[in-house]
Amino acid sequence: MCLAVPVKVVSIDGDAAETEIGGVRRWVSIVLTPEVEVGNYVLLHTGYAIGVLDEAEAEETLKLFEEILDLSEIR
Amino acid sequence: MKFVDEYENAELARKLALRITNHSSRRIRLMEFCGGHTHAILRYGIRQLVPETVEMISGPGCPVCVTATADLDKAIAMAQLPNVIITTFGDMMRVPSSYSSLQLAKAEGADIRIVYSTIDAIEIARTNPERSVIFIGIGFETTAPTIAASLLKAEQEKITNFYILSLNKITPPVMKALLDLGEVKIDGIVCPGHVSVIIGSRPYEFIPENYGIACVISGFEPLDILLCIDKLVEQIENGQPKVEIAYNRGVRPEGNKKALQLMYEVFEIDEANWRGIGNLPGSGLKIRERYERFDADKVFPVSLTPPKEPAGCRCGDVVRGATTPPECKLFKTVCTPENPVGPCMVSNEGACAAYYQYFGLESL
Numbered sequence: 001m002c003l004a005v006p007v008k009v010v011s012i013d014g015d016a017a018e019t020e021i022g023g024v025r026r027w028v029s030i031v032l033t034p035e036v037e038v039g040n041y042v043l044l045h046t047g048y049a050i051g052v053l054d055e056a057e058a059e060e061t062l063k064l065f066e067e068i069l070d071l072s073e074i075r
Numbered sequence: 076m077k078f079v080d081e082y083e084n085a086e087l088a089r090k091l092a093l094r095i096t097n098h099s100s101r102r103i104r105l106m107e108f109c110g111g112h113t114h115a116i117l118r119y120g121i122r123q124l125v126p127e128t129v130e131m132i133s134g135p136g137c138p139v140c141v142t143a144t145a146d147l148d149k150a151i152a153m154a155q156l157p158n159v160i161i162t163t164f165g166d167m168m169r170v171p172s173s174y175s176s177l178q179l180a181k182a183e184g185a186d187i188r189i190v191y192s193t194i195d196a197i198e199i200a201r202t203n204p205e206r207s208v209i210f211i212g213i214g215f216e217t218t219a220p221t222i223a224a225s226l227l228k229a230e231q232e233k234i235t236n237f238y239i240l241s242l243n244k245i246t247p248p249v250m251k252a253l254l255d256l257g258e259v260k261i262d263g264i265v266c267p268g269h270v271s272v273i274i275g276s277r278p279y280e281f282i283p284e285n286y287g288i289a290c291v292i293s294g295f296e297p298l299d300i301l302l303c304i305d306k307l308v309e310q311i312e313n314g315q316p317k318v319e320i321a322y323n324r325g326v327r328p329e330g331n332k333k334a335l336q337l338m339y340e341v342f343e344i345d346e347a348n349w350r351g352i353g354n355l356p357g358s359g360l361k362i363r364e365r366y367e368r369f370d371a372d373k374v375f376p377v378s379l380t381p382p383k384e385p386a387g388c389r390c391g392d393v394v395r396g397a398t399t400p401p402e403c404k405l406f407k408t409v410c411t412p413e414n415p416v417g418p419c420m421v422s423n424e425g426a427c428a429a430y431y432q433y434f435g436l437e438s439l
Contacts, residue, residue: 001110001111001137001138001139001164001166001213001214001215001217001218001422001424002109002110002111002136002138002214002215002217002218002267002268002269002270002424003111003269003423004217004269004272005076005079006076006077006078006079008077021076022076029194029221029224031224031228031333031337032220032221032224032331032333032334032337033331033333033334034333035333041077041078043269043272043325045217045218045221045269046164046191046192046193046218046221047191047192047193047194047195047221048192048194048220048221048224050217050220050221050269050272050273050331050334051272051273051325051326051331053078053324053325054323054324054325054327055324057323057324058078058323058324060323061302061323061324062081064302065084065087065091065298065302068087068090068091068094068305
């Protein structure tokens with residue numbers, strides 16, 4: 001039920017956005033995420049973008065993983 | 076897929092698991108609230124990866140599973156009304172009610188249609204102006220704003236034959252209820268990722284403050300979940316429980332303000348009936364009076380006989396984390412995904428369905 005997948009916004013028309021994932025395109029509602037811009041990734045849940053993914057935070061988390069890996073190797 | 080593949084790295088997963096093992100000195104029990112997490116944990120073999128000191132149990136985070144039989148009976152009674160079309164998410168179709176199921180009712184002639192989105196339900200209302208279209212509103216805070224948005228869209232577009240049966244529920248009150256019940260002792264909670272996209276991290280703060288229990292919000296990929304467990308173990312080992320976000324790309328402390336605003340424009344907090352838990356004050360969402368013309372409960376009153384629970388089914392205990400699916404005598408014997416006795420075996424997020432699909436693989 002609470003499944004949501006990250007999709008890329010390729011165009012915006014009013015309160016709808018065309019999104020793309022793995023070559024598949026679909027129009028979704030962006031009434032819950034009016035701040036979204038073309039090029040952003042959003043979490044798609046039952047036809048609605050429920051949140052805009054933060055790329056900088058995603059990078060941070062990936063960096064954190066790398067740090068953890070290095071530390072574990074030192075152990 | 077971006078934002079997915081990079082969180083599935085097996086080498087990193089093993090390193091993270093090793094780190095958890097190194098940090099974990101005493102036995103702890105963690106509850107994953109969300110059914111999506113239950114499935115991911117079993118699917119990716121995370122229970123095998125984490126040390127034996129970390130026990131994972133499933134919680135009540137499957138909206139289909141916690142829908143009370145009485146509420147499902149009501150939806151089916153509405154489906155029998157003349158000139159009504161019921162629209163629902165697919166998960167609900169096969170859940171046994173007291174005397175039937177939506178699928179059986181459909182086979183017997185009721186007009187019940189599966190939709191992917193409330194947007195599709197509105198479209199059905201638009202193209203069937205002479206019929207009454209009722210959407211069965213289930214789901215937590217992840218879904219409730221989308222249902223609110225559909226009601227506002229129907230109002231804006233002057234669609235007068237669209238109604239919502241609101242069975243929506245909110246999560247922090249049920250966490251509190253389980254903790255107050257004290258039936259299952261837990262040290263930490265894997266907090267739901269997509270509920271938290273909407274509500275943020277602050278509504279969980281009472282949990283470490285009042286109960287001393289660690290809370291970390293997790294994403295749904297294997298590395299997300301391991302990172303969450305790592306943070307929970309660290310908090311518990313240090314004796315410093317707090318609320319942390321391990322899903323920073325999706326969750327902000329304040330949540331999605333626009334979604335919350337729309338949700339509370341349409342809904343107000345009310346009591347809700349949870350399978351296995353009962354009536355919980357302040358844990359449900361009912362449609363506000365100013366939108367009552369969309370409220371299926373008000374527009375289509377139905378009389379119901381007292382609900383009947385399936386004999387031997389322990390879904391009520393499973394959603395509280397008091398019983399694991401294999402402890403239920405019906406599990407894999409009478410109750411299977413093909414012939415489910417209770418909702419936890421029907422829903423994609425149900426603990427019984429997850430155990431059925433993946434349990435046993437763990438011992439390989």
